Amino acid sequence: MTVSINAKDLVKNYGNIRVVDGISFSAGRGDVVGFLGPNGAGKTTTMRMLTGFLLPDAGSVDICEINLHTKPQDAKSRIGYLPEGAPLYGDMTVLDFLRYTGAVRKIRASQLKIQVDDVINRIQLDSVVDKRIDNLSKGYKRRVGIAQAILHDPEILIMDEPTDGLDPSQKIEVRQLIREMAADKVIILSTHILEEVEAVCNRVVIIAGGKLLTDKSPGELIQDHQNSLEVAFLELIKGQQART
Ligand SMILES: Nc1ncnc2c1ncn2[C@@H]1O[C@H](COP(=O)(O)OP(=O)(O)OP(=O)(O)O)[C@@H](O)[C@H]1O
Numbered sequence: 001m002t003v004s005i006n007a008k009d010l011v012k013n014y015g016n017i018r019v020v021d022g023i024s025f026s027a028g029r030g031d032v033v034g035f036l037g038p039n040g041a042g043k044t045t046t047m048r049m050l051t052g053f054l055l056p057d058a059g060s061v062d063i064c065e066i067n068l069h070t071k072p073q074d075a076k077s078r079i080g081y082l083p084e085g086a087p088l089y090g091d092m093t094v095l096d097f098l099r100y101t102g103a104v105r106k107i108r109a110s111q112l113k114i115q116v117d118d119v120i121n122r123i124q125l126d127s128v129v130d131k132r133i134d135n136l137s138k139g140y141k142r143r144v145g146i147a148q149a150i151l152h153d154p155e156i157l158i159m160d161e162p163t164d165g166l167d168p169s170q171k172i173e174v175r176q177l178i179r180e181m182a183a184d185k186v187i188i189l190s191t192h193i194l195e196e197v198e199a200v201c202n203r204v205v206i207i208a209g210g211k212l213l214t215d216k217s218p219g220e221l222i223q224d225h226q227n228s229l230e231v232a233f234l235e236l237i238k239g240q241q242a243r244t
């Protein structure tokens, strides 16, 4: 099976505002793609369409060569998704939530315990497994979100600001985890931290005003803009604003 994601001409309108305006890109096994862009650029909306949580008004998504719209169950089984914000089901304990997520993902009971234990260990959730999700701190809620996204070892992992709200050592741990998982997956993440892109991504996709402005390696982007990712980001965003 090919580990890949293909998005073609994605469009989303809210009322008469076009918030995603013809975004296309592809990624394959080993790619870690960082979505960068100002607030309101359309990153979350694009990610929600890539995961099948939001139906595009136009365009298509293929997950491992399976069409997300005609075969949603098959395609979605290969996706792990960390949405923006906190996980749902705040009245469940962390352990119950992870078991529930595994059951929904149809992981066999014998395998489920092993995978839940593994993810608790990897994301360092041991101290909170019996706490209700609602009562966790922001960073721990984020960690639970990451745990549910990787529980079934998906080929395609889409994470909306995975390190938002984490303490510095957890940020480092999560970046390390992303690097470890990258080899046999496609990972797409959004972030507002430029150094994070340099630390984990081999591709940078800059989105502004619902459009994809660039899709390059961090090295190429930096080289093209005075050896600085900051300069690259600011120049590209300014260019987009000048055009609109
Ligand atoms: N359900 C909705 N109804 C109406 N407008 C929406 C809805 N969801 C998003 N938008 C609008 O779509 C645009 C893109 O939002 P989106 O959340 O995709 O941006 P983003 O790039 O993820 O921003 P941030 O960096 O702040 O997370 C924004 O103008 C937002 O207000």
Ligand SMILES: [Mg+2]
Pocket: 043, 044, 045, 084, 160
């Ligand atoms: Mg967002």
